Amino acid sequence: MAGGAMVHQGGEMKHYAGKVTSFVVFTCIMAAFGGLIFGYDIGVSGGVTSMDVFLKTFFPSVFAKQQLDASHENQYCKFDSQLLTVFTSSLYVAGLVASFAASAVTRVSGRKASMIFGGLTFLVGAAINGAAQNVAMLIIGRLLLGVGVGFANQ
Numbered sequence: 611m612a613g614g615a616m617v618h619q620g621g622e623m624k625h626y627a628g629k630v631t632s633f634v635v636f637t638c639i640m641a642a643f644g645g646l647i648f649g650y651d652i653g654v655s656g657g658v659t660s661m662d663v664f665l666k667t668f669f670p671s672v673f674a675k676q677q678l679d680a681s682h683e684n685q686y687c688k689f690d691s692q693l694l695t696v697f698t699s700s701l702y703v704a705g706l707v708a709s710f711a712a713s714a715v716t717r718v719s720g721r722k723a724s725m726i727f728g729g730l731t732f733l734v735g736a737a738i739n740g741a742a743q744n745v746a747m748l749i750i751g752r753l754l755l756g757v758g759v760g761f762a763n764q
């Protein structure tokens with residue numbers, strides 16, 4: 611039965627030897643941080659893509675269109691740019707693909723190697739995004755960040 615409650619429908623109740631230990635609680639908290647990383651990025655990328663300085667630098671056509679359409683702006687379709695969409699979604703697509711690939715890498719190389727690879731990939735992606743001079747660098751950095759997040763989430 612779906613829900614969050616225990617349901618006992620008669621018969622003998624099963625008892626399991628497993629217990630909730632501090633390790634289990636810590637593991638659950640760390641797993642929850644994987645979702646937190648995605649949520650934080652959604653907030654950050656949404657805020658950054660609405661900044662005029664960012665749009666002027668990396669997406670000047672979007673900024674120009676935004677200034678022209680300021681009087682009758684549609685709040686639901688504020689940015690109509692495929693390139694801006696690629697920038698925004700590249701991290702999530704890379705994270706999805708990487709989380710599937712990470713299980714195979716973990717099986718072959720072990721958890722430690724998988725986590726180190728994910729962390730290093732995330733670090734390189736963050737450095738590229740921090741030093742980005744053009745849209746290509748931004749997208750490559752976001753792809754690497756997505757691989758790092760996907761490996762960490764797995």
